[in-house]
Amino acid sequence: MKVYISATLRNFFGRNPVIEISENNIKEILDKLTDEYPEAEKILFDEEGNLRKFVQIYVGDENKTQKEFWSDEIKDNSEVLLLPAVAGGAPRESIISDDRRKAVFFDDSEVERFGRHLLLKDIGVKGQKRIKAARVAVIGAGALGSPVIQYLAAAGVGTIKVIDFDEVKLENLQSQVIHTSRDLNRPKVATAKDKVRNINRNIDFEAANVKLEADNIVSEIDGYDLVIDCSDNFKARYLINDACVLCKIPLVFGAIYQFEGQVGIFNLDGGPCYRCQFPAPPEPGLVPTCAEGGAISPLPGIIGSIQANEALKLIIGIGEHLDGKLLTIDSLYLTSKILKIKKNHSCPICSAGAGITGVEDFDYEEFCGLKEEEQEIPIEGYTPEELAAKIESGEPITIVDVREPHERAILRFPNAIVIPIGQLARRKNELNPEQDTVFICKEGKRSILAINTLREAGYAGPLYNLKGGVDAMKDIVFSHEGAWL
């Protein structure tokens, strides 16, 4: 069997134009060639063992590059040819098509308003038109949403949709700078709407005061050019990611925790998605939510601003994008890193043979461990009123506080013993199985983890969870004053 090697590939096969091989199917021929010319293996095949795009295999004048032909028997008098695939494409500049850009016009006030953009060679009229033509959906009008929404509005994004079901609370004002004291108890999307309209009345603003679930997310984001994830919980992140993959919309991801933040772009032009990097969320209770973990005020401003910047770069079509990359920033020490994310070719949502084809098919609650599992012994709990009554009555009861030291410094629970969750199994003998033990934490979630940990360690005494945690107890006043800060 004669194997003809193209001049373009001959350097890797000892400069031989024709190689005689006795094997008679493509698979075996390739194996033999790479045995004889080991350097050629890396040239022909990539790290995953797939034939590289620039190699084409012909038998006679028939293209047999596809793997399904590789075990077919080849007649002795045929010629097998290793030829180059010469191909390529122009880079796609912007996610906004030229047709949409050409349909945009500016009036004098817009020319004045966006002067600073028009002056930039890399943006100019073309770029600004793309910005005005763009439709962006921002999920979350909280810490990250605040800078994102405001900067996108200031930049002139034509259509902005904000999705958030929450209302403004006092503790939000520490970092969610889009809201003010006057907005307390208003829906967050309402203040977002006011802010955007105050920046630029001509922006098409859509407010969606809804909780995103599997049955409504696709209808909320379909038709948008870009989705910006400014959410704060894992269930939302996976739901958003999956919906974006299925609707083929690029996703600008952002996350913050204490002093660190991350930004990345997922699902751009078939790039990796959130699940490629994080196939599953951490165990519930293991990682505190933002509400429990805290974050320094400007951090979401930094991270959200970068998200807005990345979004604009994608829309205008300039610069390098965090496409399939994760930028992590430590604001405490001002260090940063960019991590490359590899596309997972067996990703359950974005790979070629993906198992998930519709978000409705997937149980996000179970995935994120939010469903209360079928306990053999269900977890019982006390409401704050019940616990207060028990304490007042003087009934013997053990109270275990599983919060972190800095949380206990804010608000100490009187008469509670302190056992961190990690030490519970070891210190279970400090508990008295003859009396009720009540676990408290900030919101009532870590205390459930504590109870499960003790049950698994074999503790058999009665265990109770304080429903809603210390947060729910704030309104209850005890007779022994002076216990609160």
Place this chain on the structure above:
Amino acid sequence: MSEVILSREILRELEEIGKRAYPDEGCAILLGDTQNPGIKQVKELKNTADKELSKSFFQVNPIEILDIEKEKNAIITGFFHTHPDQRAVLSKEDEDYMIPGIIYVVMSIVKGSFADIRAYVKEPDCGGIREFDI
């Protein structure tokens, strides 16, 4: 070798190919000969990409390359293609199709005229891609 030398005639020929093909992508093969490696001759290739896609993709029938190899018995130094109304920068597609060691010349044709020309080569171990000065 860190630079690619293109004579004026070759440059003009490449520009002609790009302009003729505009607004579609034009492509050509760059041939040297055994006495003087380098780019001595240009032969235009047919862009076989689908009609709607040929403004932003190009594809060459490998058999056409085979015919040239057999007929000319010349050294294939590299390949050339144009980016109509786009920058002369490699796209992901371009990179995936690059054979290590072969020079790839990309020309930007904006609104029918020459705008920029750059040359790239992929490292022999399929590692990185280097840009050459022209």
